[in-house]
Amino acid sequence: MADATDTTDPSPHPKSRGAARRALRRGPTIDDVAEVAGVSRGTVSRVLNGAHYVSPGALKAVEQAMRTTGYTVNQSARSLVTKQSNAIAFVLSEPQERLFEDPNFSVLLRCCTQALGEQDFSLVLMLESSADERDRVLRYVRGGHVDGVLLISAHAGDPFIGDLARGVLPAVACGRPAGPGIPYVAAEDRQGAREMTQYLVDQGRRRIGMIACSPVVGGPERLAGYRDVLGRKALKRLVVDAADYSHAAGVAAMRELLAASPDIDAVFAASDLLAAGAIDELRRSGRRVPDDVAVGGFDDSRIARETDPPLTTIRQPLEQVAREMVDVLLRLVRREPASSRLLPTELVVRASA
Amino acid sequence: MADATDTTDPSPHPKSRGAARRALRRGPTIDDVAEVAGVSRGTVSRVLNGAHYVSPGALKAVEQAMRTTGYTVNQSARSLVTKQSNAIAFVLSEPQERLFEDPNFSVLLRCCTQALGEQDFSLVLMLESSADERDRVLRYVRGGHVDGVLLISAHAGDPFIGDLARGVLPAVACGRPAGPGIPYVAAEDRQGAREMTQYLVDQGRRRIGMIACSPVVGGPERLAGYRDVLGRKALKRLVVDAADYSHAAGVAAMRELLAASPDIDAVFAASDLLAAGAIDELRRSGRRVPDDVAVGGFDDSRIARETDPPLTTIRQPLEQVAREMVDVLLRLVRREPASSRLLPTELVVRASA
DNA sequence: GCAGGTTACGTGACCGCTCACAGCACCGCC
């Protein structure tokens, strides 16, 4: 009003940080808020970070100004100075088919996203199946784009396990120690497997086979639990090692088991998906479940309720695993002490055994 | 060597930007690379962004220096000035159970992550089921943390559809127009549904029911395709509307259909998961598939191969949908023109029909 | 021999935030 040229004047006030060009940039900045609230940028920053040493009056003014300007912090600017990104990487080092196949991953992913969100962290999903992708993930993670890493079923040979173990970045693995020095959150696989095996024994089953899956995290423990209960009765030919936790692998394993021991009367599969495959194959062979052969699964994933008959299985508290993983990781990010956690499982009896 | 104090000297050269304190910070900076390569920061920056106007000698020196220092760009610093984040949000606005239930989402997610990775973009997964989450997503997306949004099965009422349509941020929806002005990538649902229905007719089926699912993206189109072929023969009692694409909904719908029309001899389910539920219910009712009742699905997802009998279905090119979504979105991000795309489907004949 | 263009390179001035520091008012206390 006072000066006709004041809004169009290119930059007559190099000292006032961008005062006159607000609104043509992407969103209002901290300076805009400060100006509206009639305080300095420092005070606004203080409000943003906990509001210590801010007078009630200033606090109110700033909060009001934030609302009227529609201010949102620029995370890039903040990260640049704090060296924190408020993001974590969810790294899937399995061959991709796993995410695709296993409903457990979806649960994990969903719960982690949610738990992180509640703490205002975001989840960056990264695949690591090809060599190219591995490089990209490595660069990304090392580049400080994330504050921590959630490792999903990483194998011991994973290239940056070494990095992470060396403390380059906080990390927590799912399911089992990914490497020395990397904390993990897992279900008590071995104890759960014992429970299921014991249950089958208690049901009067005599020839109890197992479809194990040693290449996958948790697999060896589940097999160990089975052997704990059966001891020397765990005949070699009653144990088949599946390639992965897939329906197809379950079908193949069951066929093998039937060929080796036609008199089998129970089967414990190391995952529900394997169990579902086993049930299909048993039906195809003319056997009734559970009358002729009882089938026990592991996970209590969605499909346990969809098989025919519904699956007796060991419930793995995956939602809790996810939450605990996030909890451990964020503690580490904040440099608080945190260590591995083991979560209890639970037998869920349905119709298959 | 020349001066005993030179490495520990606090900061005697305020003019040379951080020259002496490299290595105690998180990773080397562009200045470190410049120093090692014997060039200026500007030249290194040019190498980073396409290497125009850089001499072969300098280029080599810089590349070498990057390797020896182990340099990785600081995306925050870069984003701060370019206002680009090289990240996109994958927003799931369904109630969470969907991700959990539907194998299609996994495929979409996996392929999007991969396609984005190839362009050096990262994928931030965001859930939007509770009101809190919706706010968070809104703030996040508006805050310039991402360059674009991949909308997964958004309903028309979604709160930031409005924002996105107004061009606040590039966005592309999956499956169908999420709102006016938002481009989408979808399969030709209607045409696919026509094909399946026609196939069932050609097989000599007379009473062809449909398990539709109108609340879900693509659902209405599939029902329309069914009606296109059957015309007035599409009796009201032969059509059931399921609540969602779940196994349980398939079971329930099939039961309803059987009650209304016991003489039904074929069923077209709007998704494989629904079809799987239908098969289970048909078996339970004592009917044989396909002898008594033929079952057709839609999607050609993983489960189509796992049902008993394997499912005849309409293949939806989901991997391609994902790739095209990313392609369209990145074009929009680069301010290139791009528009909606429709992808062809394909009939896959297996044993169920 | 010099105008003119092209290529190569260095130099500030930012981007929007945080953080340390300095300043100031106000208090109580010897």
Added chain:
DNA sequence: GGCGGTGCTGTGAGCGGTCACGTAACCTGC
């Protein structure tokens, strides 16, 4: 009255990049 807190606020100096400019070297062509 001087002195040390304590509470609140403003300010300058970065964080690590990019980008517009200025400049210098070199080639060309008249």
